[in-house]
Amino acid sequence: MGCNADTKAFERWNTHFSTIVEQEVLGVNLRLAQDPSSEHLGTTVWDASIVLAKYFERQNMRKGEFSRAKASGKRAIELGAGMGLAGLALALIGANVLLTDVAEVMPLLQRNYDNNLSAAALRAAALRSAVPAAFDYVLAADCIYHETLLRHLYRVLLAVTNERSTIIIANERRSESVQAAFTSLFSQAFSFKKVPLAKQDPEFCHPAIELYVLKKKKGASDASLAALEAQEAAESAAAAAEAAAQAHLAATTSGLQRLVVQEQGLAQQQQQQQQQPPQQPQQQQQLDQQQQSEVGAHNNDSKQQQQQQQQQHQQEQQDPAAEQFPGSSGVSQRSKERLEATSSQPQLLLQQQQDQQVPWQTRRAGVEAARLLAAVRVPQDVHLAAKQ
Structure with missing residues (x-):
């Protein structure tokens, strides 16, 4: 039976906008609390986790890799469990599952753990750096949606697996560049096997949701981590050099802009000076004219005084001499x-x-x-x- 594109896994209006999601797995009706109004992506049941849970159910029915006979008593961890649906399904088969996520998601995840299964089969914990190593099963549903997350997931998988561990990743393909980066990075330390749609639940599958089974390559941990650290160091150095170059360019551009502004200001001042006659020569010209006027007035006064003196002298010569007595x-x-x-x-x-x-x-x-x-x-x- 092939995969039906119009499947129940993609009834988004029901699963993404309600506070309770009910999903039947292995004859058990799981009631999952969620918070669609939260800004955190992990507080909602995503379609990839539904596809993975129903894949476990189908594997159990067909005595496959995740059947009760093979999974019972095995140690499993779900990374980025969100509301915990995939981990709950594997716990129903018989594995001892550790659900992990960031602290903001833990209240809802803890509620779903308390309301659905006993403590003997399931534990919920915030994901920490010191998690137990070498799990038998490692699950990750819809954890690959941005390139910045790939290296974090890569490091964790190297830390919690060995060559006997089985990793299963369910991911909705949203970006071809992210998918290419995922394949390029993870293929350095893990072998890939894509699960065909024909082996998935026909009602809970979709071509956009892909399932991958990974196995760690022999001796991959140390060499892969060393290669990753060298790559990150080179990228960090390149980023620092780029930042320094950008800072230098910004400083140079700012300096050039200041010089241009100064030159424009000087050009405007020169243009204004050319358009208007200089102020100082005008003041000097006015002062010279004032001095010339004062000198002319002084000369006129002197001339008038001389003329008056000459007239008086002439009058005195014309007057008859006064009587003179001894x-x-x-x-x-x-x-x-x-x-x-x-x-x-x-x-x-x-x-x-x-x-x-x-x-x-x-x-x-x-x-x-x-x-x-x-x-x-x-x-x-x-x-x-x-x-x-």
Whole structure:
């Protein structure tokens, strides 16, 4: 009888969205608790475990590898047991089974263990690094769905098996790359035999779910682990080198980006300076214009003062001479006022002339000399020299 693709194993709406899954194996109705709302994949009954459980049932009926006569009393371990269906089925045949999984899955797995079989046939435990070695049977249902899991499973299988152990793996093919990596890695230490669909339960099988029976090669443990460790060391070194190269590239790119930004900023500044006239020459030009205006105004004031002095001098020459009396200074009242207002130096000179009692006939010449001194504003040092 061939495999029917529309089988009960793939009634996903019933098995993946309920909190209780019921499955009959060897005439026993197993009730399995599960949590479809959990984020952990192990808290749900997966189809590969149903296919494997029904395969054990068929083997028992046909006196095969996993019949009661051969499996009774054998030590078995299920890796990544999830809700424990495959291990429970093998325990029904008569094997002593250890169910293992991570700590997050253990509460539901423990409940299924308590509710279905006696402690004499079954134990449940969190998977630890120090598990008993050399089991007779090793089960793994739907544990190969990502490449990162392959090496962990590979190491555990090397640790818990010997050349007499039988490994059976049920896996739903989801990724060709993962399947190729699985075959490439595991074939280094184990021989493969794929279970044909014709030997599986016709109602609980599917072409996408594959069963493999593996046997460890002689002397594979030490050599395989050494090869795996060397490969991982090389990959780790390559990853570190790649990370260093990426970091260097990122730093170089960041530095180049900063240089580009700086150059763009300088180019913009130069462009703005070319478009606008420089500010400093404008300020200097304004300052020069202001200084020129001040100098021009000062020159105009000087010219006006000179013109006023010349006009006053001309008016004084046109005025009639004041009456002169013996003992008088011989200077008109108007000329004396002008001399007093203009400069103190001509006054000192006139006072000196009066003190020396210059003859009356020469006073006229003294007056004219005083007028000339007042007009040209003789410097201070010249007057001091004249007095001495």
